[in-house]
Amino acid sequence: AYRCLDRSVRLEELLKRHVGFSKFLGSFLASPSIKELYRGRAAQLHEVARIGRALAREIEKLAPSVDRAAAPENAEYPWEVGEVIVSPCLYYYPSLSLLTSPGGRTFLKLVARAIHEFEAS
Numbered sequence: 001a002y003r004c005l006d007r008s009v010r011l012e013e014l015l016k017r018h019v020g021f022s023k024f025l026g027s028f029l030a031s032p033s034i035k036e037l038y039r040g041r042a043a044q045l046h047e048v049a050r051i052g053r054a055l056a057r058e059i060e061k062l063a064p065s066v067d068r069a070a071a072p073e074n075a076e077y078p079w080e081v082g083e084v085i086v087s088p089c090l091y092y093y094p095s096l097s098l099l100t101s102p103g104g105r106t107f108l109k110l111v112a113r114a115i116h117e118f119e120a121s
Helices: 011-015 020-030 032-037 042-060 093-102 102-118
Strands: 079-081 082-084
Touching: 020 042, 020 102, 032 102, 042 093, 042 102, 093 102
Parallel strands: none
Antiparallel strands: 079 082
16 A cells, blocks of 8 residues: 555556565655654664565565465465475464564564554655
8 A cells, every 4th residue: 555655656566466565665765754764874774674675575475476486385375395284374484583683673663654654644
């Protein structure tokens, strides 16, 4: 929904893609609000952006259609590992453990800020 505010992107393109969180994050991190928040702390913003992009990619891969061949783990359907069927509700997604790191908590705060700003717009 946040990316729909960008009138330079066709709505049809946004609606038919499962990847967009990384692009949203890039746009949001370049927004005036975030630039003001991190004024004078470019190195810190760069690190937040680096961790944020990594997390956004991992979150996007939770959709089964994004990268099923390289990363069969997804949040919607079971998948096979050898002869074992793995259920998404029982799988520990190790890459998402980044969310509990200091950078991950900052990432979650930025997402909350984006939601708040979206609702205020």
